[in-house]
Amino acid sequence: MSEELFQELQLPDGNTVRQPIGLYIDGQWIKSKEVLETVNPATEEIITKVYLAGTEEVDLAVKSARNAFKEWKMVHGSERGSLLMKLADATEKHIDTLSAIEAIDSGKPKDSNARGDVEGTIALLRYCAGWADKIYGSVIPTGPEKLAYAKRVPVGVCGQIVPWNYPLNMAGWKIAPALAAGNCIIIKSAETTPLSLLYFAQLVDEVGFPKGVVNIISGLGTVAGSHIASHSGIDKIAFTGSTKVGSTIQKLASSNLKTITLECGGKSPFIVFEDADIDQAVKWAAVGVMFNSGQICTANSRIYVQEQVYEKFLEKFKEHVLADYKLGSPFEKSTVVGPVVSKAQYNRVLDYIDVGKKEGARMVMGNEQVTSKKGYYIHPTIFADCHQDMTIVKEEIFGPVVAVSKFTTEDEVLEKANDSIYGLAAMCFTKDLERAHHVSEELDTGMVFINSTENSDIQAPFGGVKMSGIGSELGAPGIETYTHLKTVHVNLGNKL
Ligand code: NAD
Ligand code: MG
Numbered sequence: 001m002s003e004e005l006f007q008e009l010q011l012p013d014g015n016t017v018r019q020p021i022g023l024y025i026d027g028q029w030i031k032s033k034e035v036l037e038t039v040n041p042a043t044e045e046i047i048t049k050v051y052l053a054g055t056e057e058v059d060l061a062v063k064s065a066r067n068a069f070k071e072w073k074m075v076h077g078s079e080r081g082s083l084l085m086k087l088a089d090a091t092e093k094h095i096d097t098l099s100a101i102e103a104i105d106s107g108k109p110k111d112s113n114a115r116g117d118v119e120g121t122i123a124l125l126r127y128c129a130g131w132a133d134k135i136y137g138s139v140i141p142t143g144p145e146k147l148a149y150a151k152r153v154p155v156g157v158c159g160q161i162v163p164w165n166y167p168l169n170m171a172g173w174k175i176a177p178a179l180a181a182g183n184c185i186i187i188k189s190a191e192t193t194p195l196s197l198l199y200f201a202q203l204v205d206e207v208g209f210p211k212g213v214v215n216i217i218s219g220l221g222t223v224a225g226s227h228i229a230s231h232s233g234i235d236k237i238a239f240t241g242s243t244k245v246g247s248t249i250q251k252l253a254s255s256n257l258k259t260i261t262l263e264c265g266g267k268s269p270f271i272v273f274e275d276a277d278i279d280q281a282v283k284w285a286a287v288g289v290m291f292n293s294g295q296i297c298t299a300n301s302r303i304y305v306q307e308q309v310y311e312k313f314l315e316k317f318k319e320h321v322l323a324d325y326k327l328g329s330p331f332e333k334s335t336v337v338g339p340v341v342s343k344a345q346y347n348r349v350l351d352y353i354d355v356g357k358k359e360g361a362r363m364v365m366g367n368e369q370v371t372s373k374k375g376y377y378i379h380p381t382i383f384a385d386c387h388q389d390m391t392i393v394k395e396e397i398f399g400p401v402v403a404v405s406k407f408t409t410e411d412e413v414l415e416k417a418n419d420s421i422y423g424l425a426a427m428c429f430t431k432d433l434e435r436a437h438h439v440s441e442e443l444d445t446g447m448v449f450i451n452s453t454e455n456s457d458i459q460a461p462f463g464g465v466k467m468s469g470i471g472s473e474l475g476a477p478g479i480e481t482y483t484h485l486k487t488v489h490v491n492l493g494n495k496l
Contacts, residue, residue: 005029007048011100012331013110017199019101021050023057023218024201026064027211032057036218038194041107041339041346042330042375050194053219055227058186061215062233065157065184068212073154073182075210077133084129084179086207088122094203095119098168098196103330105195106167107339107376110330113292121172124458124474128176131479135181140487147490152483154182155259156235159228161221161249162197163241164190164341165295165398171197173473174238175214181482186215186234188225190241192342194218221245232256236482239263240297243396243422243467250470261471261481263297265396266424266464269417270300270453271439273410274308276429280451282316285402288427288453290325290380293340294349294400297468298425298447298454302386302393303404304413310406314384317404318365321380325400327370339376340399346376349399356383356392361403388416396422410435418444423466427453446472 005022006029022029034052039045053061091098098118103110108117137151160174171187178185189197201216217224225245229237229252237253239246240263253260270288272281288300305313328335340346357363366381378399386393386403393403407413417426425447428439440448446464449455456462456474463472471481 005031009048011104012329013100015097015100017097017101019048019195020198020202021048023051023053024198024205024214024216025057025061026215027205030057036191036194036220038105038192039342040104041341042104044343044374044376047104047195050198050218053188053217053224055223057217058219058224058227058231061186061217062157062231064212065186065215066233068210069154069156069184072184072210072213075182077135077182080180080182081129081132083207083209084125084132084176087203088125088129090203090207091118091122091125091200094199095122098199101199102168102196103338106164106193106341107330108292109328109332109335109338111333112336113338114330117166117169120169120458124172125176127458128180128479131177132180135479135483137485145492145494147492148487150485150487152181152480153486155482155484156183157233158183158185158236158238158482159231159234160185160187161225161228161237161239161241162187162189164193165292165297167193168196168200170240171200173240173478177473177478178238178482179209179213181479183236183482184213186217186228188217188219188228191220226252229253230255234258236260238473238481246469259481261473262469263463263473264467264469265422266297266299266468267302267394267396267420267422268298268300268425268427268445269420269443270303270427271413271417271429272303272305272309272313273428273430273432273435274306275431276309277431277451278309278313278316281429282313282320284427284429284451284453285317286321286325289402290321290337290400293337293378294402295340295345295398296454299398300427300453301397301402303402304407304416305404306413307406307408314364314382314404318382321365321382325380327377327379337380337400340378341376343376345398346378349378349397349401352392352395352397352399352401353381356390356401356403359390359392361386361390361392364404366401388419394420410439414439414442418442421467422464424464424468425449425454
C-alpha cells in the first residue's frame with residue numbers, strides 16, 4: 001500500500017487519523033489522474049485532497065462488481081448477515097474517529113450531531129444484517145398440477161449516489177440493504193464530503209467482504225455520477241440529493257431501464273392547531289429545521305400556525321431557538337448549530353434570507369449575520385407573516401431558515417400545505433385524534449408526523465411523493481427495493 005494513498009490528518013480534537021484518499025475499487029486502493037480538495041467549513045481551510053474517479057475508474061469498478069456478483073449472489077444470507085454484523089462492530093470501534101472526520105469535513109457538531117449519524121449507521125447495519133437470511137418470496141396458488149413460486153433475488157450491481165448533508169448516514173441507508181439482499185455496489189460520495197466514506201471503506205476491507213462486492217469512490221457528479229447513472233453494466237441506481245439532479249438521473253438511467261430509487265428535496269409543512277401543546281410544538285419545530293443547520297431533506301421549513309395561538313407560538317419559538325440553538329465550532333461541546341457545508345451553500349442560504357426580506361416577510365430572528373470570523377456560519381433565522389407566493393415558502397432553502405405563516409381553518413391549511421411541488425413529509429400538532437387522522441389522510445406526502453417532526457425509525461419506510469422522489473428506503477420495503485421477483489413455474493404432471 002502506497003503511503004500517498006493515505007494522509008495523516010491532525011483533527012481539532014487532538015487526535016490523528018490515517019485518512020485514505022484513494023479510490024477503493026476491487027478491494028484495492030488506487031489513484032487516478034484528477035484530485036479534488038476538501039475543505040473544513042468551520043475554518044475554510046483545505047483538509048486534504050482526494051482522488052476522483054473518472055469514467056475509466058467507474059468502468060473498472062463496474063467490471064469488478066459484475067465479476068464479484070457471480071459468487072456473491074451464491075453466498076448464504078446468514079453469511080452476508082454475519083459480515084454486516086462485523087462491519088457494524090468495526091464501525092462502532094471507530095465511532096469517535098468517524099464522528100470527528102464527519103465533523104471536520106461537513107461542519108456537523110461532533111458530539112451533538114455527527115456521533116448520532118454514526119450511531120444510526122451502526123444500528124442500520126445491524127438491522128439489515130438481521131434481514132439478510134429472511135428475504136422471502138411467495139408460493140402462488142395455481143392448482144394441483146403446478147407449483148409456482150416467486151423468489152426475491154438480488155438486482156445485481158447497484159450504483160449509489162449520496163449527498164453531503166448526511167455523508168456516512170445516507171451511504172449506510174444504501175450500502176446496508178443492498179448488501180443484505182445480495183447485491184454488489186459502487187457508491188459515490190458528494191464532492192464536499194468524501195472523507196468519512198473513504199475511512200469506512202477501510203472497515204469494509206478489514207472485515208473481509210470479498211473484493212469487488214463494495215466499491216467506494218469519490219467523484220464529480222457530472223463525471224463519475226452521470227457515468228454511473230447511465231452505465232449499461234449497472235442494474236439499479238439509488239440516489240439521494242436534489243430534485244434537479246434526481247430528474248437528470250432518471251433520464252440517464254432509462255438508457256438500460258435501470259430500477260431507480262430517488263430521495264430528493266422537500267419543503268415540509270408543519271401545522272400547529274390551536275389545541276396543540278405549544279411548548280412541544282415549539283421544541284419539535286426547532287429541532288426539525290435548525291438541527292444540522294437546516295440541511296435536512298425533511299426540514300419543516302414552512303410552519304403554519306392557527307391564528308388563536310400564532311403570536312404565542314412565535315414568541316416561544318424565538319425564545320427557545322435563542323436559548324437552545326447555539327451557533328459555534330463543530331468541536332465545541334456546547335455547539336448545536338455548526339456552519340453550513342460549503343461556500344456555495346452559504347451564499348445560497350444568505351441569498352434566500354435577502355429574498356425573504358425583499359419580499360416583505362417579517363424577520364423575527366437572524367438579522368445579526370456572522371461576518372467577523374472565518375467559516376460558513378449562519379444564525380438561525382425565523383421569518384413570520386409569510387405568504388404562499390413568497391420564494392422562501394415555495395423553495396427548498398436547506399439552511400437554518402424557517403418561514404412562519406398564519407392560518408384560520410383546517411381546509412385552508414390543508415390547501416396551503418399541499419400547495420407545493422414537493423411531497424416528502426408533513427407534521428401536524430393537535431390533541432384532537434380525529435383531526436390528526438383526517439389531516440394525515442389529506443396531506444399529499446410520503447410521510448406524516450403527528451405531534452413530532454422527523455423522528456423516523458430505521459424499521460419504517462422512508463420516502464417521498466411528487467417531486468420529492470420515487471420509492472422507499474429503510475424498513476422491509478428498503479430491503480425489497482434491492483431485489484427482483486423471479487417467478488418459477490413448475491409443471492407437476494400436466495401433459496400436452
Ligand atoms: P446534489 O443533487 O447536487 O448532489 C447529490 C449527489 O448527486 C452528489 O453526490 C453529486 O455529486 C451527485 N450528482 C450531481 N450531479 C449529478 C449528475 N448529473 N449525475 C449524477 N450524479 C450527480 O445535492 P446535494 O447538494 O449534494 O444535496 C442537497 C440536496 O439533497 C437537497 O435538495 C436535499 O433535499 C436533498 N436530500 C434529500 C434527501 C432525502 O432523503 N430525500 C436526503 C438528503 C438530501
Ligand atoms: Mg468538506
